[in-house]
Amino acid sequence: MDFEGQRVAEQWLIKLLIAFAAVGFLAGYLTSNFALMAYINAAGLAITTLLVVPDWPFFRRHPLNWLPPLNPAQQQAAASAATAVAAAPTPAKAAVVKSRKQG
């Protein structure tokens, strides 16, 4: 589930549960049937769970667009240049650093 899907899922579950509770209360009160209210709420819980909990395809319509990966060779060059500027190591130490990075 992507971020947009998570937002939509949370909004749905809040609206659905409140709607079922309101409808159940009105139906139960108007027909003087307490059990009817309880059953409508139970059905609401089941429907909401089915709709919101599984990772349905419609929650995956907004995938994140990651930046394209940098060229590995460029990345390495940038890293060694940065260490050279920061520590100014001797050639032997630089070789050690380089071999660690590769390893």
Added chain:
Amino acid sequence: MHTAWTRANTVLTFFATVLSVLCVVVTVTDVFHKSDPPISVELKEVKRLVTHRGRQDQAALSMRLDADLRPAFSWNTKQLFVFVQADYATPENAINQVVLWDKIIENKADAHLKIRALRQKYAFIDQGRNLRGLPLNLTVAWNVMPKVGRLFTRSKTFAVGTLPEEYTA
């Protein structure tokens, strides 16, 4: 909300919150449920009026009860606990309440009580020897046990006459 488990948790906890609010709303509907059930209770006969162990008066009553408690049922009522009690005042105690009979009513269809000769379930014994010539009140009271919310009691009291001046044989 990023895994199915966290979503299931959110659904259940929010459902619990909604239910608790719903319970409060249901309780409020009982405040607006007004009822005035027609009730009458009469003292039919004093079968016995004796001294119990020489120190306390005891009476055996026969009563007639007609109570239509169907209006007391609301959609949120689980059951009623009905009882009849003797109410009277004596020099020893300003308030005496002795329960003579009770009954549990579990559904509305059984809530119309018509009992021509209501016999006591529990003994009517005074704390002293004060029952002779006593003006007696009978109270019909009903506890309403709701499915959700607070238990409450309603009652009606009737002056049903005076007990005999002398002990029965």
